[in-house]
Amino acid sequence: MYFSLGGIDVPIECFADFEQSYDVLTASSILRMSDGSAIKQTAWGGKLKINTSGSGWAPLGFTGLNFENPLLFKCAKPRALDGATEIITLPAARRTDSGYTPIGFAVVDNELVETPIDSLVANVATLITVANATAYRVHYWPEISVFVKEPAENWNKSGNSHGWSFEAEEV
Numbered sequence: 001m002y003f004s005l006g007g008i009d010v011p012i013e014c015f016a017d018f019e020q021s022y023d024v025l026t027a028s029s030i031l032r033m034s035d036g037s038a039i040k041q042t043a044w045g046g047k048l049k050i051n052t053s054g055s056g057w058a059p060l061g062f063t064g065l066n067f068e069n070p071l072l073f074k075c076a077k078p079r080a081l082d083g084a085t086e087i088i089t090l091p092a093a094r095r096t097d098s099g100y101t102p103i104g105f106a107v108v109d110n111e112l113v114e115t116p117i118d119s120l121v122a123n124v125a126t127l128i129t130v131a132n133a134t135a136y137r138v139h140y141w142p143e144i145s146v147f148v149k150e151p152a153e154n155w156n157k158s159g160n161s162h163g164w165s166f167e168a169e170e171v
Contacts, residue, residue, distance in 0.1 A: 003052070005148065005168075006071035008061060014162070015054035020077040022142075023049040025169065048144065050075060053165035060164045062151055070145045070171045078103075078139040086127040088138045090120075095141040105137040106130035112137065145171040 003010055003020070026045035030038050050073065065071060074095050081088050090102060102120065104127040105112040117138070119126045125138050151166035 003076040004072070004074040005062060006065045008065065010060065011058065012056070013058040014056040014060050014164075016056040018052075018054040018076070020050065020052045020075060022077070022079065023051070025049050047170040048142065049170070050142075050146065050168045051165070052168070053163070055161050055163040057160055057162065059155075059162045060151055060153060065148075065150075067148055067150045071148055071168075073142075073144055073146045073148075073168055074100075075142045075144075078141050080137050080139050082107075082135055082137045084135060086129050086133075086136045088125050088127070088136060090123045090125055090138060090140050091142070092123050093142060093144045095143040100141045102138045102140040104128070105139070106133035107135040107137065108132050147171060 002012065024045070025047040026042060028040055028042035028045060031041050032038055074097070081090060086106075094100075094102070102117060102125055104115045104117040104125065106115045106127065107113075108130060109132070113130060113133075115128045115130050115136075117125050118128050127136050127138070146168035148166055148168045151164045153162065153164045155162050
């Protein structure tokens with residue numbers, strides 16, 4: 001698995017050690033009514049914040065990117081969508097390059113059993129039905145436009161290891 005930012009594919013030598021995590025950003029707050037009951041007020045939500053860090057024997061190589069503009073981020077960590085049926089609608093903002101085809105699963109006896117995606121039309125995945133499945137799931141890899149602050153980088157001379165980290169927020 002590799003990731004790409006702003007058209008630069010990061011080689012495996014840059015991330016022998018690698019972590020990527022997702023947080024969902026939402027502008028919301030809990031409001032209390034005069035009787036003490038709560039309501040949730042949301043202005044917007046659903047945007048991703050992606051934290052990425054790693055290290056390897058080669059530096060990252062993003063110094064030439066223009067961090068003032070949005071950049072296309074092809075993520076390495078998959079996300080999952082669950083559904084009650086074998087038909088699941090995927091986000092349009094996902095990787096479609098070779099090696100990143102969505103993967104289907106059925107939940108049978110509380111275990112994931114891989115099942116082929118019979119068809120993927122536009123953003124709708126139809127999985128092969130599995131006997132005794134109680135739910136279905138699709139793993140996909142996000143590909144989104146993000147704002148990124150230039151990555152922090154370090155170097156450990158004794159181990160000749162280049163470390164780096166950055167935070168990206170969906171536009």
